Amino acid sequence: MTYTGAVTPDGAPDVRELPRLTITKVAVDEQMSNNAYLLRCNDTGDQVLIDAAAEPRTLLPLVGDAGLTTVVTTHRHWDHHRALADVVAATGADVVAGEPDADAITEQTGIEVGRRVGDGDTVGVGSCELEVIRITGHTPGSICLLYRDPDGHPHLFTGDNLFPGGVGNTFGDSDAFASLIDDVETKLFDPLPDDTWFYPGHGDDSTLGAERPHLQEWRERGW
Template structure:
């Protein structure tokens, strides 16, 4: 069956084969319905997990015999790293996070952040890589990850910074909203093409082209 990105907690993962990576999307926790993404290099088998959000009993079996080299935590909010300690203990994976959020992640999980990243840094997935884009506002150290498929379009993992229908929550903080909408508009929509497929931290996927016409509307409504 073709990949849709429509997953629900307790349901089966959805799997997408790109030219260099396999993307396995799974939803965890019926209350929060977080998305977790296992990225597998099709050349080397090396694997990276984006957000060990919850349910290690769901996440660890996805690894198969490939192990796990890295866990990327997209931001410091509690619902995105509840399984981090268990996943790292089981795999020995390196932990990557945005530098401004790293201390909070360690305080909340007890897991040291091995590598603090920012704009332009890269995360290796075997023979390919993910490019880091820092997008502040939802949290100070939120990061997005881009895989530039050489045989297709870009694939963007947005955490809670961008969703179909709007940017992430800023909890009534006007300055944080302006920071987030500015970063999303300039760093994501301003640099990536409309056919970029994005994978958010909750809910269904979308493309930048589908969302671009609504940017002014989002800015005007203030959330």
């Protein structure tokens, strides 16, 4: 089956098999329809979960007996870490988050963020590597994770920073929007090619090439 990235809560996950990394996307919670992504290194079997958003009954069977080395929380908002405590309790995984959001995540979940990251840091998935890109605006410490596939195009996990059709919500804060759109343009669109496939925190995937023509339109509308 061809990967599309179209998933629904209580529906089947969608699986993308890359030469060195397998990406499994699943949606959780009918109301919020959050995406969670399980990444597995094909060489070592090590696994990393991006956003333990909700429904451990859905996430833990995906993890299975292979275990989990790390859970990355893309930002502090409650809908992206409701299953964090249960997943960590079941797997003993390390917890990673952007430094400015880490304290809020701990306060909300009771789980200590063991590793606080920012621009230039990396998160290992076995022999594969994710580059951390900090994007300020949706929250102070939101992060994206970039996998530069040596056998193909880049893969970018954007949390709530970038979606098909626009950037994340800044709740009417014009300064936050300016920071967000600037970071998205200079840290994502400027350095990365059009065939970069991105995986957002909610909804369908897209590519930077499909969204690039609309950057100025997003700036002008202010959201």
